[in-house]
Each structure stands twice: as C-alpha cells, then as structure tokens.
Amino acid sequence: MTAATDTALTAGTWAIDPVHSTIGFSIRHLMVSKxxxxxxxxxxxxxxxxxxxxxxxxxxxxASVNTRNEQRDTHLRAADFFDTEKFPVATFTSTGVRTEGNRYALDGEFTLKGRTQPITLDLEFIGTNPGMGHGEVAGFEASVVLNRKDFGIDFEAPLETGGTVVGDKVTITLEIEALKQA
Known part of the structure; x- marks a missing residue:
C-alpha cells in the first residue's frame, strides 16, 4: 500500500472530485446541540x-443542502435562509495562500445569498498519491467559522427560556480530493 506523499502540488489544474469530497457544516440548535x-x-x-x-x-x-430532514431542508432553501430561488449558487475565489507553521491560510472571497465577504480557511495539505489508474490525486482538509448574519441569513426564532433556535456561528468543514487534469 502506497501512502500519501507530502510533496508540493505539481503545476497544472486539479479538479475537485465531488465523489470523494465533502462540504459539511454544523450550527448550534436550541442552544444545546448542533x-x-x-x-x-x-x-x-x-x-x-x-x-x-x-x-x-x-x-x-x-439547493443541494442536506441535513437528513426534508422539512428542515425545504425551510433552509426558502427566503428565511438561503433563498435558493434567487441565489442558487455560492462561490469561493481565492485571493492568496499563506503558510502558517505546518498549515496554510487560504484567503478568499465567499459569496452566499448575494453577499460577498472575505474569509480565511484554515487549510491542511494532506499530500498527493499516484491514484488508482485515473491520475494523480491530492488531498486537503479545511475549515472556517462564519457568522450567518454576514451573509443576510437573519432568521430569528427566540426561545421562551432565552437564546434562539439557531445559532449565529456556522462551522464549515471541507474534505477535498482533487484529480490532476491531463
């Protein structure tokens, strides 16, 4: 078995492989869980x-949001949250990469619900591997904590005991495998 190597990415274009990648999130719910x-x-x-x-x-x-609860996902697609009918796509475009110890900071512009904000992802380069007959692959893990209100997601549902149904901070986690293009 060949392990991932910790070499730099070679020049060229690497396509994110959605079959072997995940974009996840978590947000506080009812002040006690996520x-x-x-x-x-x-x-x-x-x-x-x-x-x-x-x-x-x-x-x-x-609109591909999936929390394993169709009623909640339908609400997330509505104007209270993502308003996917008006804003179907979120985008990220990097503006720079900085070394921070053995990790990286990936700076960029993130646009969600029509609002663009600068963000910095904490990025770890896992390494590269020759792949399994389809070409070289590279792996990354990244995370960032965003405030949903910075992107116009202002839904509020106060609880009788204080606090709100949904927290403001959203943790985004990415596990990315990218395939070197020929």
Missing amino acids: VRGTFDDFSGTITVSDDGTASVAAEIAV
Whole structure:
C-alpha cells in the first residue's frame, strides 16, 4: 500500500472530485446541540502555476443542502435562509495562500445569498498519491467559522427560556480530493 506523499502540488489544474469530497457544516440548535449537514452538489478547481502559486475557484449548488430532514431542508432553501430561488449558487475565489507553521491560510472571497465577504480557511495539505489508474490525486482538509448574519441569513426564532433556535456561528468543514487534469 502506497501512502500519501507530502510533496508540493505539481503545476497544472486539479479538479475537485465531488465523489470523494465533502462540504459539511454544523450550527448550534436550541442552544444545546448542533445540526449537521452537507452540500451535495459542488465543483471547483485548484490551479497551480509553474512558480508554485496556487489559486482556487469553487461553486456550491445551495439547493443541494442536506441535513437528513426534508422539512428542515425545504425551510433552509426558502427566503428565511438561503433563498435558493434567487441565489442558487455560492462561490469561493481565492485571493492568496499563506503558510502558517505546518498549515496554510487560504484567503478568499465567499459569496452566499448575494453577499460577498472575505474569509480565511484554515487549510491542511494532506499530500498527493499516484491514484488508482485515473491520475494523480491530492488531498486537503479545511475549515472556517462564519457568522450567518454576514451573509443576510437573519432568521430569528427566540426561545421562551432565552437564546434562539439557531445559532449565529456556522462551522464549515471541507474534505477535498482533487484529480490532476491531463
């Protein structure tokens, strides 16, 4: 068995493989637990120039939200939350990558529900592998905590005992496998 190698990405374009990748999120629910979900329809590319400079562009079909509860997912697609009829796609475009110890900070512009904000993802490069006959693959894990209100998701449902049904902070986690394009 060949382990992942910890070498730099080679120059070229790497396509995010949605079959072997996950975009997940979690948010506080009823002040005591968390609801977790995924976005099941997304795409993106990582482009590495000859000098090693990397850039990332990605799109998420927001209507593909999946919390394993159809009633909740329908509400999330509505105007109270994502308003997917008016804003069907969220996008991320990187503006830079910085080294922070043995990890990276991936800076970029994230657009959700028509609002663009600068964000920084905490990024770990897992490594590369020759793949299984379809070409070289690379692996990454990343996370960021966003405030939903920064993106116009202002739904409020106060609880009788204080607090709200839904928290403001959303943790986004990405597990990405990308395939080197020929």
